[in-house]
Amino acid sequence: MSAAALLKTRVSTTLMIVLAAISLAVIVIAAWPARARDVVDIRKLPMRFEWVPCTEHCRGWIGATGVITAETPKAFEDFARGRDLAGATMVLDSSGGSVNDAIALGRLWRGLGLLTTVGATIDNPRSATGAAAVIPDASCESMCVFLLLSGKVRYVPPGARVRVHQIWMGDRANDARAATYTAQDLMIVERDIGRLAKYTFEMGGSGDLLELALSVPPWEALHQLSQAELWRTHIVTTDTVADVLPSRTVDPATPVAAVGSKPIQDRFLSGGETGTAALATAKATKTAEAGAPVGGVAAAVPAQVQ
Numbered sequence: 001m002s003a004a005a006l007l008k009t010r011v012s013t014t015l016m017i018v019l020a021a022i023s024l025a026v027i028v029i030a031a032w033p034a035r036a037r038d039v040v041d042i043r044k045l046p047m048r049f050e051w052v053p054c055t056e057h058c059r060g061w062i063g064a065t066g067v068i069t070a071e072t073p074k075a076f077e078d079f080a081r082g083r084d085l086a087g088a089t090m091v092l093d094s095s096g097g098s099v100n101d102a103i104a105l106g107r108l109w110r111g112l113g114l115l116t117t118v119g120a121t122i123d124n125p126r127s128a129t130g131a132a133a134v135i136p137d138a139s140c141e142s143m144c145v146f147l148l149l150s151g152k153v154r155y156v157p158p159g160a161r162v163r164v165h166q167i168w169m170g171d172r173a174n175d176a177r178a179a180t181y182t183a184q185d186l187m188i189v190e191r192d193i194g195r196l197a198k199y200t201f202e203m204g205g206s207g208d209l210l211e212l213a214l215s216v217p218p219w220e221a222l223h224q225l226s227q228a229e230l231w232r233t234h235i236v237t238t239d240t241v242a243d244v245l246p247s248r249t250v251d252p253a254t255p256v257a258a259v260g261s262k263p264i265q266d267r268f269l270s271g272g273e274t275g276t277a278a279l280a281t282a283k284a285t286k287t288a289e290a291g292a293p294v295g296g297v298a299a300a301v302p303a304q305v306q
Contacts, residue, residue, distance in 0.1 A: 043095055043139075047072045049079040052091075052121050052132045061089040061134070061245060062114075063121045068097030068143055073105045080112075089115040089244050090151065091134055096142025099167060099192045103199045106150035110203065115244040116151025118160035134245060136160040141222055145213070145235065146196065149203045154237045155244040156230055163222035164213035167192055176218040209233035 042048075047066035054060040062085070090109060096102075109116070119134040136159035140148050145164055148154060156162055167189055172179035197210055212233065216223045230236045238244070 042066060043093060047075065047094060047097070049076055050121070051079075051083065054131070059088070061091050061121075063091050063093075064147075065093045065120075067095060068102045068105065068147070070098060070101055072097070072101055073108065076105060076108065085112055085114070087113045087115070087152075089117065090147075091117055091119045091121060091138075091245075092140045092144055092148055093118070093120050093138035094140060094144035094147070096144050096165075099143060099196060102143035102147055103195060106147050106199065106203065109147070109150040110152065113152045114150070115153045115155075116148050117155045117157070117241075117244045118148065118162060119157065139163065141165070142213075145209075145225075146199065146203075146205075149200065149205045149209075149235060151237075151244070153243050154235060155239070155241060156236050157241060158227075162225045162230060162235065164209070164225065165216050165222045166214055166218060167196065168218045204234055204237075206232065206234045209235065 042065055045066045046069045047064055050063040050065075052060050052063055062079075117134075118138050118140045119136055120138040121132050122135055123132060136157035139161040140156075141161070141163040142165045145162055148156075148162070168176055169179075169181070169185055169189065172181075193214070200206075200210055208229075212223060212225070212229065225233065225235065
């Protein structure tokens with residue numbers, strides 16, 4: 001074969017390899033957005049409950065992750081059926097949700113004498129048996145804060161985020177200043193503020209909590225409570241983790257705040273039909289619309305804390 005022919009063959013082969021690589025890259029790039037849309041943050045899905053057993057002379061706890069929806073109280077009742085949960089610990093990681101459903105759920109938890117804290121459950125990497133542990137890399141926001149308040153004993157570890165916000169019409173919270181409101185809308189919000197105030201005092205919270213929450217409009221960032229504010233609002237009742245969690249979260253001498261971060265993949269799931277449908281449900285519950293009055297009675301839907 002002549003030198004010219006050999007060079008032509010090598011150029012053709014190289015060109016084919018380059019084109020194949022480009023085609024593969026295009027396929028991967030085209031598929032990535034669809035895959036990315038299928039990944040859902042489980043904290044944006046309707047709240048779900050998980051019993052986490054503890055081994056060797058300690059009791060387990062309940063993990064509660066996600067948005068409080070109209071179905072959440074019943075979901076908890078279904079979860080609790082057949083279990084002795086009196087005095088159990090509830091570990092919260094939630095962005096909030098429905099005002100009235102959170103109030104109903106909080107009263108249910110207080111009736112069971114639950115203990116509450118903020119955190120996320122992980123498999124303990126230091127455990128030879130794969131026992132679970134609680135870490136503080138979690139958030140309790142808006143109405144979740146009032147669920148936290150329902151605990152008979154309440155603990156917030158350093159590193160956890162507790163944030164508050166105003167009650168607002170959920171379907172207009174994303175553009176609250178540009179939206180329009182009717183007298184019926186204002187009635188719903190004021191009614192739910194009254195219900196929330198009554199509940200707050202029932203649970204042992206202070207007026208400072210309501211003042212802080214109701215001073216933050218939806219077009220501003222949520223206010224994160226400092227350690228001093230957590231005590232002043234009566235959100236926390238103890239600074240000792242052992243008062244709310246089993247004695248062996250990781251090691252008897254290891255505080256919750258010292259445990260490493262929760263693996264990011266544990267907080268996401270592949271969407272598919274399950275994840276996408278659940279996310280749509282969670283979004284729907286954040287919409288508070290005033291129904292048309294029927295016979296002089298408003299078909300009111302609860303306002304939401306966003």
